Amino acid sequence: MSNNQTKYIFVTGGVLSSLGKGIASASIATLLKHSGYKVSILKMDPYINVDPGTMSPLEHGEVFVTADGAETDLDLGHYERFLDVNLSRYNNFTTGQVYSTVIEKERRGDYLGKTIQVIPHIVNEIKERIVKAGEKEDILIVEIGGTVGDIEGLPFLEAIRELKRDVGKSRAIFVHLTLVPYLSAAGELKTKPTQHSVQELRRIGITPHILICRTEKSIPKVMKEKIASSCDVEKNSVIEAIDSKSIYKVPLNFLNEGILEPISEYLDLGELKPDMKKWDSLVKRVIAPTKKTKIAFVGKYLDLKEAYKSLTEAFVHCGANLNTKVELLWVDSEDLEKGKNFELLEDANGILVAGGFGERGIKGKIKAIEYARVNKVPYLGICLGMQLALIEFARNVLKLVDANSVEFDKNCKNPIVYLIDEFIDSSGNKQLRTHTSPLGGTMRLGAYECDIKEGTLLSKAYNGKKKVYERHRHRYEANPAYKEEYEKNGLIVSGESKGLIEVVELKNHPWFMGVQFHPEFTSRLQKPNKVILSFVEAALNNG
Numbered sequence: 001m002s003n004n005q006t007k008y009i010f011v012t013g014g015v016l017s018s019l020g021k022g023i024a025s026a027s028i029a030t031l032l033k034h035s036g037y038k039v040s041i042l043k044m045d046p047y048i049n050v051d052p053g054t055m056s057p058l059e060h061g062e063v064f065v066t067a068d069g070a071e072t073d074l075d076l077g078h079y080e081r082f083l084d085v086n087l088s089r090y091n092n093f094t095t096g097q098v099y100s101t102v103i104e105k106e107r108r109g110d111y112l113g114k115t116i117q118v119i120p121h122i123v124n125e126i127k128e129r130i131v132k133a134g135e136k137e138d139i140l141i142v143e144i145g146g147t148v149g150d151i152e153g154l155p156f157l158e159a160i161r162e163l164k165r166d167v168g169k170s171r172a173i174f175v176h177l178t179l180v181p182y183l184s185a186a187g188e189l190k191t192k193p194t195q196h197s198v199q200e201l202r203r204i205g206i207t208p209h210i211l212i213c214r215t216e217k218s219i220p221k222v223m224k225e226k227i228a229s230s231c232d233v234e235k236n237s238v239i240e241a242i243d244s245k246s247i248y249k250v251p252l253n254f255l256n257e258g259i260l261e262p263i264s265e266y267l268d269l270g271e272l273k274p275d276m277k278k279w280d281s282l283v284k285r286v287i288a289p290t291k292k293t294k295i296a297f298v299g300k301y302l303d304l305k306e307a308y309k310s311l312t313e314a315f316v317h318c319g320a321n322l323n324t325k326v327e328l329l330w331v332d333s334e335d336l337e338k339g340k341n342f343e344l345l346e347d348a349n350g351i352l353v354a355g356g357f358g359e360r361g362i363k364g365k366i367k368a369i370e371y372a373r374v375n376k377v378p379y380l381g382i383c384l385g386m387q388l389a390l391i392e393f394a395r396n397v398l399k400l401v402d403a404n405s406v407e408f409d410k411n412c413k414n415p416i417v418y419l420i421d422e423f424i425d426s427s428g429n430k431q432l433r434t435h436t437s438p439l440g441g442t443m444r445l446g447a448y449e450c451d452i453k454e455g456t457l458l459s460k461a462y463n464g465k466k467k468v469y470e471r472h473r474h475r476y477e478a479n480p481a482y483k484e485e486y487e488k489n490g491l492i493v494s495g496e497s498k499g500l501i502e503v504v505e506l507k508n509h510p511w512f513m514g515v516q517f518h519p520e521f522t523s524r525l526q527k528p529n530k531v532i533l534s535f536v537e538a539a540l541n542n543g
Helices: 021-033 075-083 095-108 118-133 151-167 192-204 221-231 247-257 260-267 277-287 305-322 333-337 342-347 362-374 384-396 457-461 480-488 530-541
Strands: 007-013 039-045 092-094 139-144 172-179 210-215 238-242 291-299 324-332 350-353 379-382 403-405 414-418 422-424 430-432 444-452 467-474 491-497 500-506 512-515
Touching: 007 021, 007 151, 007 260, 021 039, 021 075, 021 139, 021 172, 021 247, 021 260, 039 075, 039 118, 075 247, 075 305, 092 095, 095 118, 095 151, 118 139, 118 151, 139 151, 151 172, 151 192, 172 192, 172 260, 192 210, 192 221, 210 221, 210 260, 221 238, 238 247, 247 277, 277 305, 291 305, 291 333, 291 342, 291 362, 291 530, 305 324, 305 530, 324 333, 324 342, 324 530, 333 362, 342 362, 350 362, 350 384, 350 530, 362 379, 362 384, 379 384, 379 530, 384 403, 384 414, 384 480, 384 500, 384 512, 444 500, 457 491, 457 500, 457 530, 480 491, 480 500, 512 530
Parallel strands: 007 139, 007 172, 039 092, 039 139, 172 210, 210 238, 291 324, 291 350, 350 379, 379 512, 403 414
Antiparallel strands: 422 430, 444 467, 444 491, 491 500, 500 512
């Protein structure tokens, strides 16, 4: 397929949010990829923030970081995990980015004095970004955030309506995800929300080709026919999306529902026969593993588990590859500060301290790290979890009672974790940062190299590799001034990046590692991250 013949599948959602547009998009993309096509995905977010980087995890969920350093929507994590590809900043954009670009062009005079309007200027910018994301791809799946009828989403819907007209009917289709709720009082499924959602979409000028119906109960054939008739779609284009025991089973469910048949018909793709044998085998081990281990997950954003989405999925990946159910014991670090829930640490085969920002819950995390170190429990600290492992070691082993991070005390006498004035970012550009720098632009973001010390736990985890690339999202760094003291006392620096401390591990411990990077961002169902996999194996051996 030539570069200028990219085909598009536009995915919209109706009725309410969190129906699973991201999983539906990723599932369709997975089936097409396993059918031999070159596929990519784009997420368009209608909110006005430039990116989710400064948004609270409790409001928006996890911020996913791409290899090129873009802070993006968590759905990009699903895309990468399903497709086993590295996406980029071109695979996610927001209203904020679109308007910023258009205003910048207007200030430069690019529009030759024209009055700037949503149509055509904003809509054209959206279309250009869609086309760019689809370059060199056979098929581009485009997910539009929010629900049909949201005022913020109207320019995006207009853009995909126009783009379909621009490219022609055999190169673009609309897939609409909607809800078919089950009313227990009435004892029946209801189709009206779907009908109204489609009516709203058609009012905007878009007629869906395929309906994906999210439901708790199986939809009878007669009801599918009713939906097809009332919403003016073909009978084979009403696809049931029933609740699944694992999100990774959704592509297999879609395949059984025959979703590829209408996709192929509308986009003229010929017969599609995806090879899903390996995928199916892994999914079976996700759903019914034969072994089990418990991990105490110590964090402070536990009110919204979506804040740790990539990490929880990474444990699913490891579990599938080790034929093990990884049971997460959720431990609020603030409870540990109050002396509560220590029994969860005692019950765990491994302890994880996740990343985060700010001082809240820090004392509890340090208590969990001390427990893991003293009691020889396998420990993994990610980002802040590594920094706090250094602080705990400095205070309790090196006896530097005032050891701290300048994030929590900028005048501390022993800054175990500090703020470096400048660094080279993943694009090779010099970045400056101070305590007063804007939060959104001064973090170490994206993939950086990590040089691995031979003979270490880290080297063993990565099968003897000398160099790996992992993704970062942090402002503060481990202070290398204390490296000699650490190593004299048994805390080894096993990974470095141009003089910056990347990984530390304890010498006389079954498995204790802190990593400055976020290994969960590169974990996939078919290729779990090596660090997290090694940690889960250690927990399994501690059973």
